[in-house]
Amino acid sequence: MQKIVRRTIAAAAWIIIWQLVAMIIHNKILLAGPIDTVAALVSLSKTPSFWGSVWQTTGRILLGFFLGSVIGIILAYIAHEKSWVEDFLRPLVSALKSVPVASFVILLLIWFGSSNISIIICAMVVFPILYLNTLEGLKSTDVKLLEMAKVFRMPGGRRLRYIYLPQLSPFFKSAFKLAIGMSFKSGIAAEVIGQPLNTIGNGLYLSKIYLETADLFAWTIVVVLISFVCEKIITKVIDIL
Template sequence: MMKYSWKSRVYILISCLFFIALWQVSAIIIDNDIYIPRIQQVIKSIVEIVNEPDFFKIVLSSFYRTAISYILALGCSMILGVLSVVYPFFKYLLSPLNSFVKTIPTMVLVVLALVWFTKDSAPFVVGFAITFPILYEGVRNSIMQIDKKLIDMTEIYEVELIDKIKKIYFPVMKFYFMSIFVSTFSLTFKVVIAGEIHGQPKFGIGTHIQLEKVNFNVSGIFAWIIIIMFISLIFELINRFLQKKIYRWNK
């Protein structure tokens, strides 16, 4: 198993080196920075971006918007998910709204958010709107999978709703959120950046990507993409850590 793991890593490394080489060769052949910048130019742009005085403020601003959007979506999905199971009225009430948000393209939602809200609040709205339906349906499905005999027993013994939530619903929701936290948080992060690109708040990764686009600085755009990939990699490492925790709890 260990040998296979190391072999896989070697193959992945070779694949990465192949595409980096392909990128560099393509950049040399095309010889036009507006289309494909050379790797050294992108590295130079990364160093320049990281050395900017406001770099951490820019990244943290995007992270702050992502965190707020996610926390709001998480809280609302927990409350409405439980209510939709206990009171079916909420399920039918939210069904058309969820269908609308899931079918509308993200960019159209960004445009609507900019029409209805300010440029500073639009990324929050878009992040919430994209993440909430995923979390809500996950919460509802998780609760619906609880053994019906257990639910029937709570009704026989007239267990109060608040105790049901604490002892039965919440542990199930907690397990579900831990299993999909990184994937949904990463999605929110990307959507918030998309909102920033169009809304252009004062500080934000999306705002600076848009500035690079206006200045036709493609190496700067690639630099920000690599920075975003690095942040996403950190999320993935967190995800693996959480998955190991969940596995140990279930043993």
């Protein structure tokens, strides 16, 4: 309860500071305050296009997140078992970690168009995060436990449940927390550049075109809330496993 109170006070303090700065600047184009932002959010939420954009963007980003996670985990297991696979994938993983998202977005726009670009970008961003964390977790697994499982002929499913998952759990938790935030950042950025219709990225771009700073902040709050909820759900699932 004390932690909740402290966090609530901190959040309220920043909101008050935000409102005071907005009042001092007194220019809604340069900086819209929290009151104007909430009003814009309420106004946007009354339109069908708002909810369509939220569902489309969220669905595509989560699909890309899922694909990148599955591919990263599977390839990490293969790389752990076959060292030549790890060596083969190392340049690709390094490139995906280092190359700016904008470069990939422009290239993918040329190849595939804008409709599903956020799915591909999210998968590309998530893959190296899950791959590297899973590989590190597998390498840190207690060798003695694996030898014991081999001696007692423990089935693969029980070995996964009682040896690998406990070892991988902290790696998965940190990886998924980072990956879900990066998914929304990169996915929205891809939409802003690619401009697929009825998406959050398109809404952000239109806010910039029409100098609607309150709408810009409102869309941003929506992204932060969706990312926060998804992170909490994923963390709870990992804790249950």
